[in-house]
Amino acid sequence: MxxxxxxxxxxxxxxxxxxxxxxxxxxxxxxxxxxxxxxxxxxxxxxxxxxDTGFVELTTQGVILNQSIMLKKRDVELHLPPGTDALWLAALLRTL
Incomplete structure (x- = not known):
């Protein structure tokens, strides 16, 4: 094959x-x-x-997110608390 x-x-x-x-x-x-x-x-x-449901691009550096975020892919959910560093989140998304 x-x-x-x-x-x-x-x-x-x-x-x-x-x-x-x-x-x-x-x-x-x-x-x-x-x-x-x-x-x-x-x-x-x-x-x-x-x-194709969309993607949010994080371009500003050094930003602390002031709201909680939920990332969902199929049946997996990841909840991030307020205060999550945007650079850390961007690095996480790149590794996925």
Whole structure:
């Protein structure tokens, strides 16, 4: 089995859409199990839609947040208290 990056999978989904073939026909033509193709499509497109919900950019340095913040991704929630340093939060988000 060929290991593909997310970008490669998304490109395959675009190629399938432009091909005019059924998903099964396209997957077989590419040497991919149709069930796995379908699984990756559902998985990656769902993930992509969740990520399109927005992002707040923190650009000011040295700011102390004066309100509590809740970060939520799928079923995980992170509650940050007032007084959380914005630089620390930015570093945390970069590592995620």
């Amino acid at each position: 060929i290991r593909r990056t997310t970008e490669q999978w998304l490109a395959l989904f675009d190629q399938h859409k432009a091909s005019g073939l059924t998903q099964t026909e396209f997957a077989k033509q590419q040497g991919i199990d149709p069930a796995y193709f379908s699984y990756r499509k559902r998985q990656l497109l769902a993930w992509q839609q969740e990520d």
